[in-house]
Amino acid sequence: MTSIVSAPLSAATRRSILLLSFATFASMVAQRICDAMLPELSRVFAVSLVQAAQVVSVFAVTYGVAQLFYGPLGDRLGKFRIVTFATLGCCVGSVVAALATSLDMLVFARLLMALGAAALIPLAMAWVGDTVPSGQLQEMLTRTGLGSTLGIVGGQLAGGLLTDALGWRWAFVFLTLLFGVVGTLLWMDWRRQQAAQALRPVMAVPHAQAAPPAGFVKQALLIATGPWSRVVLLMAFVEGAAGFGALAIWASHLHRSLGLSLSVAGAIVALFGLGGVLYMAVGRHMIRRFGQQGLVLVGGALVGLCALVLAYTPHWLPALPASLLAGFGFFMFHNTMQANATQMAPGARGTAVSLFASFLFLGQSAGVVLAAALIGRLGSGAVVALGGLVMAAEGVFFAWALRRRDASQVG
Known part of the structure; x- marks a missing residue:
């Protein structure tokens, strides 16, 4: 097995992966672009x-x-x-958002954008998994993951800066251009792939095009009823609520508690994504040093500690390293979760990744709603701190679950 050497990827495949990373970037920008503008939307509408x-x-x-x-x-x-x-469809949703005259219309536009954006990250990962040899898979998945991580930075920055400088509508004008350009490049590359495949012998059709061995519902039930799969999916829901969900109010908290402009608050929270990029750069060494149990334990603790700092700091300076290190810790945890999600069902990896992403973002939705509801009762600082503490507790629990699973496999 280990003696098999993977052939280098072609320039065309590498270009396709680069374009997919642009798509994952755009998807995450669309997801986070509204975070910093929530106070302004509250005022305008x-x-x-x-x-x-x-x-x-x-x-x-x-x-x-x-x-x-x-x-x-x-x-x-x-x-x-x-x-x-789906990328081109997001462009249409962005146009509707830019022209929205009421909050209801803007929410409808965001629904349209989400319908398209939902396809980009999981299907990009699945396409890479189908196309790239196993020996090079982790490296190429890191590239698409880098696109989505940078999208957190881009979304927070664009939402805050454009809302402050030009108005919230211009954030969606930016999204329209981004999705339009990326979608056009993807379409051109897709047509190139079609032309190249038409020239291949029939026997050379890649395995990725084969029909799935079982229906989605049957596969999903098999995955969801597995004991380890249930743990991973539950952790994904909690991570989405306490991590991504609570993150949505960080910029609003800094804006209200410290009197920062939306652009400055958004820029500080964008360091969260930069922390994720930093982790991507040293992730290989961190995995070797800490292992999966150490990564989720240390990562969750980092998020919890940094959330406490950001929640109660009387000055904006400590919020800078807190946001950066929180992102670093979060992606220590999140990338370990992703690795376990891809291994839940090797024979139905696409379905498994889709379920994982579904639980993650349903958790995010629940977290956003809960966080917004608790702000009036507890204050934004307490809600930010609570999200961090839940992440820390989740890190402890998941480390314990990983240790128990590994012990049972050895036994």
Whole structure:
């Protein structure tokens, strides 16, 4: 097994992976771009922060539910094809958002965007998994993961800066251009792939195009009823609620508690994504040093500690390293979760990844709604701190679950 040497990837395949990383970047930008503008949306539409947070929660719910459909759709119609047209569909949703005249219309536009954006990250990962030899798979998945991680930075920055400088509508104009350019590049590459495949012998059709061995519902039930799969999916839901969900109010908390502008608050929270990029750069060494149990334990503890600092700091300076290190710790945890998600069902990896993403973003939606509701009762600082403490507790529990699983496998 170990003696097999994978042939170098072609330039065309590497270009396709690069374009998919652009798509994952755009998907995550769309997801996080509204975080910093929530106070402004609350003011413009004369609604509460809880009501304004629908632009985040509705996106997350739709994004999570749509995962259940894109897995089998990608298997039947082609993953790259679905990613291409979903990206162009996001462009249409962004236009509707930019022209919205009411909060309801903006929420509807966010729903349209989520329907398209939901396809981009899981199907990009699945396409890479189908196309790249196992010896090079982790490296190539890191590249698509880097796109989504940078998207957190881009979304937070674009949402805050454009809302402050030009108005919230211009954030969606930016998204329209981003999705339009990326979608056009993907379409051109998809057509190139079609032309190249037409020239191949029939016997050379890649295994990725084969029909799935079982229906999505049957596969999903088999995965969800597995004892380890249930642990991973539950952890994904909690991670989505306490991590990504609580993150949506970080910029609003800094804006209200420290009097920072939305652009500065968004820029500080964008360091969370930069922390994720930093982890990507040293992840190989961290995995060797800590192992999966150490990564989730230390990562969860880092998020918890940094959330406490960000929640109660009387000055904005400590928020800078806190946001950066929180992102580093979060992605220590999150990448370990992703690795376990891809191993839940090796024979139905696409379905497993879709289920994982669905639970993650349904958890995010629940977290956003709960966080917005608790702000009025506990204050934003307590809610930020609570999200961090839940992440720390989850790190302890998942480390224990990993240790127990490994011990049972050895036994």
